[in-house]
Amino acid sequence: MAQMTMIQAINDAMRQELKRDEKVLIFGEDVGKNGGVFRATENLQAEFGEDRVFDTPLAESGIGGLAIGLALEGFRPVPEIQFFGFVYEVMDSIAGQMARYRFRTGGSYKMPITFRSPFGGGVHTPEMHADSLEGLMAQTPGLRVVIPSTPYDAKGLLISAIRSDDPVIFLEHMKLYRSFRQEVPEGDYTVEIGKADIKREGKDISIISYGAMVHESLKAAEELEKEGYSAEVVDLRTVSPLDVDTIVASVEKTNRAIVVQEAQRVAGVAANVVAEINERAILSLEAPVLRVTAPDTVYPFSQAESVWIPNYKDIIETAKKVLTF
Amino acid sequence: MASKTNNIVVDLAKQLDVVDKEFQTLQILNEEGEIVNQDAVPDLTDEQLQELMRRMVYTRILDQRSISLNRQGRLGFYAPTAGQEASQIASHFALEKEDFILPGYRDVPQIIWHGLPLHQAFLWSRGHFQGIQIPEDLHILPPQIIIGAQYVQTAGVALGIKKNGKKSVAITYTGDGGTSQGDFYEGINFAGAYQVPAIFIVQNNQFAISTPREKQTAARTLAQKAVAAGIPGIQVDGMDPLAVYAAVKEARERAINGEGPTLIETLTYRYGPHTMSGDDPTRYRTKELDSEWEKKDPLVRFRKYLENKGIWNEEMEEKVIEQAKEDIKEAIKKADAAPKQKVTDLISIMNVELPSNLKEQYEIYKEKESK
Ligand SMILES: Cc1ncc(C[n+]2csc(CCOP(=O)(O)OP(=O)(O)O)c2C)c(N)n1
Ligand SMILES: [Mg+2]
Numbered sequence: 001m002a003q004m005t006m007i008q009a010i011n012d013a014m015r016q017e018l019k020r021d022e023k024v025l026i027f028g029e030d031v032g033k034n035g036g037v038f039r040a041t042e043n044l045q046a047e048f049g050e051d052r053v054f055d056t057p058l059a060e061s062g063i064g065g066l067a068i069g070l071a072l073e074g075f076r077p078v079p080e081i082q083f084f085g086f087v088y089e090v091m092d093s094i095a096g097q098m099a100r101y102r103f104r105t106g107g108s109y110k111m112p113i114t115f116r117s118p119f120g121g122g123v124h125t126p127e128m129h130a131d132s133l134e135g136l137m138a139q140t141p142g143l144r145v146v147i148p149s150t151p152y153d154a155k156g157l158l159i160s161a162i163r164s165d166d167p168v169i170f171l172e173h174m175k176l177y178r179s180f181r182q183e184v185p186e187g188d189y190t191v192e193i194g195k196a197d198i199k200r201e202g203k204d205i206s207i208i209s210y211g212a213m214v215h216e217s218l219k220a221a222e223e224l225e226k227e228g229y230s231a232e233v234v235d236l237r238t239v240s241p242l243d244v245d246t247i248v249a250s251v252e253k254t255n256r257a258i259v260v261q262e263a264q265r266v267a268g269v270a271a272n273v274v275a276e277i278n279e280r281a282i283l284s285l286e287a288p289v290l291r292v293t294a295p296d297t298v299y300p301f302s303q304a305e306s307v308w309i310p311n312y313k314d315i316i317e318t319a320k321k322v323l324t325f
Numbered sequence: 326m327a328s329k330t331n332n333i334v335v336d337l338a339k340q341l342d343v344v345d346k347e348f349q350t351l352q353i354l355n356e357e358g359e360i361v362n363q364d365a366v367p368d369l370t371d372e373q374l375q376e377l378m379r380r381m382v383y384t385r386i387l388d389q390r391s392i393s394l395n396r397q398g399r400l401g402f403y404a405p406t407a408g409q410e411a412s413q414i415a416s417h418f419a420l421e422k423e424d425f426i427l428p429g430y431r432d433v434p435q436i437i438w439h440g441l442p443l444h445q446a447f448l449w450s451r452g453h454f455q456g457i458q459i460p461e462d463l464h465i466l467p468p469q470i471i472i473g474a475q476y477v478q479t480a481g482v483a484l485g486i487k488k489n490g491k492k493s494v495a496i497t498y499t500g501d502g503g504t505s506q507g508d509f510y511e512g513i514n515f516a517g518a519y520q521v522p523a524i525f526i527v528q529n530n531q532f533a534i535s536t537p538r539e540k541q542t543a544a545r546t547l548a549q550k551a552v553a554a555g556i557p558g559i560q561v562d563g564m565d566p567l568a569v570y571a572a573v574k575e576a577r578e579r580a581i582n583g584e585g586p587t588l589i590e591t592l593t594y595r596y597g598p599h600t601m602s603g604d605d606p607t608r609y610r611t612k613e614l615d616s617e618w619e620k621k622d623p624l625v626r627f628r629k630y631l632e633n634k635g636i637w638n639e640e641m642e643e644k645v646i647e648q649a650k651e652d653i654k655e656a657i658k659k660a661d662a663a664p665k666q667k668v669t670d671l672i673s674i675m676n677v678e679l680p681s682n683l684k685e686q687y688e689i690y691k692e693k694e695s696k
Contacts, residue, residue: 029533029534029536030533030534030535030536032535033535033608033609034534034535034536034608034609035608037534037603037604055535055536055540057502057505057536057540057541057542058472058502058503058505058506058533058536058541059473059505059506059507061507062505062507085470086471088471089471089473089506124401124402124452125402125602126401126402126430126452126470126600126602127402127452127467127470128470128471129470265682265686266682295668295671295672295683295686295690296675296682296683296686297668297671297672297675297683298671298675300666300671301452301453301454301456301666302401302402302451302452303401303451303452303453303665303666304452304453304454304666304667304668304670304671305452307665307666307667307668308668308671
């Protein structure tokens with residue numbers, strides 16, 4: 001086992017799969033010699049050659065179309081979108097085309113494509129790079145949307161995503177790329193897509209979250225502990241489809257819940273989680289389920305990130321409202 | 326090996342060859358500062374030539390200072406411009422105040438020379454919304470981040486200008502990488518279809534981050550992409566301020582006269598990294614290539630040209646440099662004085678009329694901010 005950052009774990013997952021399956025192809029803007037702007041694909045071209053790992057012309061819709069075409073020819077594409085803020089450029093390929101091909105061919109063709117992309121914010125990128133657009137993806141039938149919060153999960157989930165015969169949107173929170181290291185097994189292992197994970201056990205309240213907010217939630221849970229509250233932190237890991245069994249089991253145990261997302265409030269993943277809890281576990285609830293989210297503005301200019309992105313204090317404040325309801 | 330396919334219908338190799346031959350590089354001032362194309366020399370007074378030099382020197386200093394301010398943590402996002410002064414400043418020099426600029430992220434100098442106060446450019450770099458609150462009567466957009474998006478919008482602005490019967494143009498900039506975007510083709514095609522007063526500049530600085538120009542397209546020049554849109558295209562030496570100026574000036578006249586859009590490719594080079602956010606050019610460029618391009622430097626050749634004419638000297642250059650440094654110092658002070666952004670600020674700039682959810686959130690954040 002080695003200590004790895006999330007970006008190293010992601011790099012390792014791709015190396016693993018390039019080795020295992022010659023149909024795996026990695027491409028995108030600057031992923032070759034440059035190893036990607038975050039270095040997620042560092043050294044992969046040198047190891048596997050330009051046939052397997054290659055730069056594309058600068059066009060996201062081109063990258064999307066290429067991925068679909070290669071999948072139709074039997075390949076297993078792992079395209080990178082340099083920043084998820086640019087995903088609007090490839091929305092038709094992703095949501096209009098890729099997500100529908102199996103359906104549109106009556107179940108004939110498959111789309112074993114994994115779109116990887118850095119998302120989220122808090123690292124002072126220029127305008128329009130950072131954003132939390134997972135809700136757009138989660139609302140698209142046909143897609144699985146995976147968001148790891150740790151290096152271990154990232155590697156295991158990415159391997160599962162690449163092996164999946166269906167399309168996966170794999171979102172890597174920029175702030176987590178190098179923020180901490182964790183023991184990550186060498187070689188092959190998978191983490192199942194569609195399964196949440198309890199990152200901290202507790203009995204008074206469930207804090208349900210994903211991505212970078214899992215770590216804010218853990219920090220909030222620690223603080224709450226000092227005040228005598230035992231908080232459970234549920235890491236969704238996949239935001240579509242939701243692991244309703246794990247969510248409901250946690251809420252049935254704690255009887256109280258809040259849902260935390262870095263994204264804006266309207267029509268988001270958190271709203272969906274609240275709806276599932278209401279439909280499946282309302283009789284277990286001692287208090288309404290509240291959300292912690294960003295406000296409904298455009299993703300802010302970098303200097304305003306610190307006041308705009310939710311943090312552990314907001315989580316504590318909302319958790320207390322629910323705990324003392 | 327399979328035998329070479331016979332071209333029965335048309336000689337395809339010749340077809341491409343014909344196009345390639347039509348796209349030669351326009352140069353007026355060579356690397357030694359000598360005029361090599363007398364017929365094309367633009368009609369500029371000595372004062373105008375001095376002003377163009379002044380702006381290029383000023384912009385080089387602004388670039389140097391911006392890089393060091395960024396390193397000190399006193400600026401945020403910054404995309405270096407050194408090497409591209411002829412492409413940026415001489416193209417802008419051919420414009421009029423009423424022209425509308427749709428810049429890319431590297432094209433901050435053009436909007437500064439168009440009238441954006443320096444301290445606002447710094448605030449934009451720092452990620453402050455006041456950085457790009459557009460002063461009245463300044464026809465610019467914020468530097469575009471989504472590569473290519475400005476190209477289609479240019480067709481729209483130019484169509485609007487035409488419908489309004491104005492005597493002005495819309496001008497936009499992208500890079501060599503930008504020409505691969507669908508938006509690039511849609512922009513020049515729409516502009517051609519409606520014959521609008523637009524100028525499309527491609528600053529071909531040979532790389533899109535790490536990706537070399539050859540990997541973007543099989544086309545020999547980027548200028549020839551104009552052919553498919555049915556509009557004129559021209560490739561110029563983008564390190565030659567006179568060639569860039571002449572090409573843009575002519576494109577502007579054609580546009581104003583109702584003769585439609587033009588695509589201009591400028592061959593240039595960025596000396597610095599792609600941006601100051603961790604790019605390392607030694608991963609994808611050689612020192613030899615860098616120095617090959619540095620020999621073509623636009624300031625060096627223009628300085629020689631003006632000195633030979635007897636209208637430029639060290640003293641004049643020193644004065645510009647001092648002025649630039651002083652302006653930058655002042656602008657930083659002004660930028661430092663900007664208030665911290667609040668969520669209520671961000672909410673209030675979202676819509677002309679706030680929707681109900683934002684009205685509610687405004688109150689919630691106002692309460693929070695008052696604590
Ligand atoms: C739609 C979109 N895709 C990707 C990027 C990331 N990106 C920023 S600059 C750049 C390269 C642009 O190269 P070029 O067009 O040649 O302009 P240059 O930076 O060389 O001036 C890339 C890929 C972006 N900003 N927008
Ligand atoms: Mg370029």
